[in-house]
Amino acid sequence: MQDADKTPSSSLPEQKTRFWHDPAKRALVFQILLVLVVLGFVGMIVQNTLNNLESRGITTGFDFLSQQAGFGITQTLIEYTESSSYGRTFVVGLLNTILVSALGVIVATILGFLIGVARLSNNWLVAKVASAYVEIFRNIPLLLQIFFWYFAVLQALPSPRKSIEIWDTFYLNVRGFYMPQPLPQEGFDLVWIALLIAVVASYVLIRWNKKRQDATGQRFPAYWVSLGMILGLPLLAFLASGSPLVWEQPVLKGFNFRGGMAILPELAALWVALSIYTAAFIAEIVRSGIEAVSKGQTEAASALGLSNGKVLRLVVIPQAVRVIIPPLTSQYLNLIKNSSLATAIGYPDLVSVFAGTTLNQTGQAIEVIFMTMLVYLTLSLLVSAFMNWFNSKMALVER
Amino acid sequence: MSDLSKVRHEMLPDLPPPENTTGPIGWMRRHLFSSVTNTVLTLFTLYILYILLVPTIDWAFLKADWFGETRDACTSGGACWVFVTTRFSQFLYGFYPEDLTWRIDLAFILLAVQLAWLMIPKLPYKGIVSVLVLFVYPIVAFYLLYGGSFGLDVVETHKWGGLSLTLVLAVIGIVAALPFGVLLALGRRSEMPIVKSFCVVYIELWRGVPLITVLFMASVMLPLFVPAEVTFDKLLRALIGIVMFQSAYMAEVVRGGLQAIPKGQYEAAQALGLNYWKMMGLVVLPQALKLMIPGIVNTFIALFKDTSLVLIIGLFDLLAIVQAGLTDPKWLGYSVEGYAFVAFMFWIFCFGMSKYSQHLERHFHTGHGSR
Amino acid sequence: MSNTRQLDDTIMVEMRGVNKWYGQFHVLKDVNLEVRKGERIVICGPSGSGKSTTIRCINRLEEHQKGDIVVADTVLNNDLKNIETIRREVGMVFQHFNLFPHLTVLENCALAPIWVRKTPRAEAEEIAMKYLRRVRIEEQALKYPGQLSGGQQQRVAIARSLCMNPQVMLFDEPTSALDPEMIKEVLDVMIELAEEGMTMLCVTHEMGFAKTVADRVIFMDKGQIIEENVPDAFFNNPQSERTQAFLSQILNH
Numbered sequence A: 001m002q003d004a005d006k007t008p009s010s011s012l013p014e015q016k017t018r019f020w021h022d023p024a025k026r027a028l029v030f031q032i033l034l035v036l037v038v039l040g041f042v043g044m045i046v047q048n049t050l051n052n053l054e055s056r057g058i059t060t061g062f063d064f065l066s067q068q069a070g071f072g073i074t075q076t077l078i079e080y081t082e083s084s085s086y087g088r089t090f091v092v093g094l095l096n097t098i099l100v101s102a103l104g105v106i107v108a109t110i111l112g113f114l115i116g117v118a119r120l121s122n123n124w125l126v127a128k129v130a131s132a133y134v135e136i137f138r139n140i141p142l143l144l145q146i147f148f149w150y151f152a153v154l155q156a157l158p159s160p161r162k163s164i165e166i167w168d169t170f171y172l173n174v175r176g177f178y179m180p181q182p183l184p185q186e187g188f189d190l191v192w193i194a195l196l197i198a199v200v201a202s203y204v205l206i207r208w209n210k211k212r213q214d215a216t217g218q219r220f221p222a223y224w225v226s227l228g229m230i231l232g233l234p235l236l237a238f239l240a241s242g243s244p245l246v247w248e249q250p251v252l253k254g255f256n257f258r259g260g261m262a263i264l265p266e267l268a269a270l271w272v273a274l275s276i277y278t279a280a281f282i283a284e285i286v287r288s289g290i291e292a293v294s295k296g297q298t299e300a301a302s303a304l305g306l307s308n309g310k311v312l313r314l315v316v317i318p319q320a321v322r323v324i325i326p327p328l329t330s331q332y333l334n335l336i337k338n339s340s341l342a343t344a345i346g347y348p349d350l351v352s353v354f355a356g357t358t359l360n361q362t363g364q365a366i367e368v369i370f371m372t373m374l375v376y377l378t379l380s381l382l383v384s385a386f387m388n389w390f391n392s393k394m395a396l397v398e399r
Numbered sequence B: 001m002s003d004l005s006k007v008r009h010e011m012l013p014d015l016p017p018p019e020n021t022t023g024p025i026g027w028m029r030r031h032l033f034s035s036v037t038n039t040v041l042t043l044f045t046l047y048i049l050y051i052l053l054v055p056t057i058d059w060a061f062l063k064a065d066w067f068g069e070t071r072d073a074c075t076s077g078g079a080c081w082v083f084v085t086t087r088f089s090q091f092l093y094g095f096y097p098e099d100l101t102w103r104i105d106l107a108f109i110l111l112a113v114q115l116a117w118l119m120i121p122k123l124p125y126k127g128i129v130s131v132l133v134l135f136v137y138p139i140v141a142f143y144l145l146y147g148g149s150f151g152l153d154v155v156e157t158h159k160w161g162g163l164s165l166t167l168v169l170a171v172i173g174i175v176a177a178l179p180f181g182v183l184l185a186l187g188r189r190s191e192m193p194i195v196k197s198f199c200v201v202y203i204e205l206w207r208g209v210p211l212i213t214v215l216f217m218a219s220v221m222l223p224l225f226v227p228a229e230v231t232f233d234k235l236l237r238a239l240i241g242i243v244m245f246q247s248a249y250m251a252e253v254v255r256g257g258l259q260a261i262p263k264g265q266y267e268a269a270q271a272l273g274l275n276y277w278k279m280m281g282l283v284v285l286p287q288a289l290k291l292m293i294p295g296i297v298n299t300f301i302a303l304f305k306d307t308s309l310v311l312i313i314g315l316f317d318l319l320a321i322v323q324a325g326l327t328d329p330k331w332l333g334y335s336v337e338g339y340a341f342v343a344f345m346f347w348i349f350c351f352g353m354s355k356y357s358q359h360l361e362r363h364f365h366t367g368h369g370s371r
Numbered sequence C: 001m002s003n004t005r006q007l008d009d010t011i012m013v014e015m016r017g018v019n020k021w022y023g024q025f026h027v028l029k030d031v032n033l034e035v036r037k038g039e040r041i042v043i044c045g046p047s048g049s050g051k052s053t054t055i056r057c058i059n060r061l062e063e064h065q066k067g068d069i070v071v072a073d074t075v076l077n078n079d080l081k082n083i084e085t086i087r088r089e090v091g092m093v094f095q096h097f098n099l100f101p102h103l104t105v106l107e108n109c110a111l112a113p114i115w116v117r118k119t120p121r122a123e124a125e126e127i128a129m130k131y132l133r134r135v136r137i138e139e140q141a142l143k144y145p146g147q148l149s150g151g152q153q154q155r156v157a158i159a160r161s162l163c164m165n166p167q168v169m170l171f172d173e174p175t176s177a178l179d180p181e182m183i184k185e186v187l188d189v190m191i192e193l194a195e196e197g198m199t200m201l202c203v204t205h206e207m208g209f210a211k212t213v214a215d216r217v218i219f220m221d222k223g224q225i226i227e228e229n230v231p232d233a234f235f236n237n238p239q240s241e242r243t244q245a246f247l248s249q250i251l252n253h
């Protein structure tokens, strides 16, 4: 409409658009104003912060990262002592976050897929039980579920002296779940090599099988054979090299167990709660993904003579996956973010040891919160980059 | 040729299906025992249910103790609900003065009445009620809960707690986040590059970090951001964090609603000569907001559950107050009862709301309500 | 006319006293039908009369509760082996095409030969191209279904069924979801198929097609076969009142 003014027709006297009526200029002014307001706001915050920090005598900067932390951490995946630096606590916390997230993602995915498929079962009872699971666990706050597992279940376990013993090798008590630790001896490398060979061989076998099917139409149960190889070859190598593995037993010394491996109750509670909670959401995603593939697709595939298993594998799943993957990745992201609830029960994750203990000891609130948020942001960005890539790769071609 | 010709002159009657395919027996045959695998599955599931449910029901109801004063009242060996019943009013109202709890009741009854009015399809004056809920009610609720005027005594926020605090956090969080969410969503769809990128950054930033870090930030960094003279109380700090965080999620819900409005609606509005704000306010948003209600309810459910995180920064919401009760030396060892109670309260709210949102979704989906 | 053709004596599809219920609702009542090899049958009738259900029972997309169905000498019962055998021999074309959107046209056609008949891929693709050529759509072989028009999609669907080299073809209103200008291209393909001697059962309201191609026309109402006859007699001299009413509605349309 306003564009008409820009190309004045010869019969009309030239008109000047009033500044405020030109949408482009209006947008420009509006955006400049927005930038000014935001800058002013940020400037004010920075000014206030600097004043406050000065009056509290807190120095800014990341120097504190090289200072000695002076506190212990109950679970460390890399070497860490009280004399390690705050920078190292950051890494330890990050690794612990990654550990519990990875464990949670694996179990939540398996459980979620099982329950999602069960919800679609033609067995009425199974479908109802699965949907009861979903309705119960997704409507109860995660923090409460973590508390339940930690305080009500795991803290109710007996003391180390009265541990629940399983075959005299596993011990369950209030301090954790203790099990023997495998200590590879000389010659164990052979097992790793065998595993590597088995993996490569499986890959080759599956490729060969596909080629052979293309050429002759014949199929071979390559997946089962691969599974057998991956389990069997390392076992053979292990036996052939004279079982080069020693199990270090946990033993009760004083009030606690020494040696062996332990899953701390904090880790266990967090892991169980995260898996159960997220599985409820994943189940819904899986169910709606499969339901999104129309009934006509199944019918057409069956009418062509494909067996039920092949209908699923060749027609339903490839289509359902497109629907499932994007919300599934955002559930994974939620799980990673939710693992920060670790703080509440003292599992030493990033938020707990860094945004918690480190922040309290150093008072470097801004730097610490900034670094913590940056970690989660980076993860989110990586995941959404993956999702964009996936969507562009998988999008169905439409007219 | 005539052998190919057949005519039926009398119609066949409707017959009932064969015995073994109908009634409870036929139903079970089809839905529980249709094959060997299915039968095994059914029996296995029944067994699991038996193992889980029978002891639970026994513990929670049959052998439970309900009323009393102290833990000595729990003698039956089952659940000791006495822990919950003796502290019930604390779980609902926190440390709010007991003679003033009617103010909380009134505030929530008012809210419930207004929401019910909006949810029941047949009632008139929906527009007026919406305005009341969004603009008048917050002021009324503030004076009811906090006091300080109209002859109502001030009740400091550190005395607030329990279920009422949980509801306050969730309701304020969602209501205050809505206008910001609308603005952010409009900004994200805007053609002005700076506005757009500003909104995208804001939204993705908050959606990318856990709520805990936001709460930490609000509780430790916010005081640094303002002049030293200004102080926020803890609740207000938590609320600011929650609203900033929630508005990003709300923006995505609003964006989804806006995207669902066909392009033709925008074009028709422009063709009528409406400018941007009139087009949005008169044509697009009224339609989109309706479609957004399920999404808004879903974010509300998520926020409602997430409010339990304020425990970590020292506020006493429902979970925190029960957790605190559990550490009372007089009541050690009743954590299962405590958690079961909290779980039940949260579950009722969340399940009810999710059913409502599913109902709305179906309603819009079948096209009854949408246009 | 075509209905004077000499037909083989082999019976391809036989339905004897077939009854089916959806819950308490009696959808199919005592349906009796014999289809001989090479025979072309058109089924018509008002919507909801059970036409689709009838032909979907033949390849077990729906289960019947009473009566017998025998297809190409295989008895249709709960035995998965028999069901698979029958589905291999029976092709089906749907109203809404039901092409697999994640596969190209060529992959759609080659899927069943590869996975059901265990044909080598190259050979399966050759077969697929052969039938795509026959439905005159070979130049679209590498496109995805979403990129084709309705008529093209339906022709691909026909080719996809033919790739299994079926002995019987079922058509469930193959042209009802198409724009008028696309109906002809699909009917042409069906007519060619008929001329090559395919055994066909078509649910359709294309009366022109019925008149020229069908050996027999069957009229269904309320889940039962009301009248069946050769097309001439069926259209010119319908016996039952219901048939007359239906025809007058459809032809005056």
Ligand SMILES: Nc1ncnc2c1ncn2[C@@H]1O[C@H](COP(=O)(O)OP(=O)(O)O)[C@@H](O)[C@H]1O
Residues within 6 Å of the ligand: C022, C027, C045, C046, C047, C048, C049, C050, C051, C052, C053, C054
């Ligand atoms: N899955 C089903 N459940 C219940 N009723 C059905 C189902 N499918 C079809 N029907 C009913 O069976 C009757 C016959 O359907 P159909 O064979 O599709 O009719 P037609 O193809 O002749 O239009 C209709 O009344 C329809 O409503």
Ligand SMILES: [Mg+2]
Residues within 6 Å of the ligand: C051, C052, C053, C173
């Ligand atoms: Mg039909």
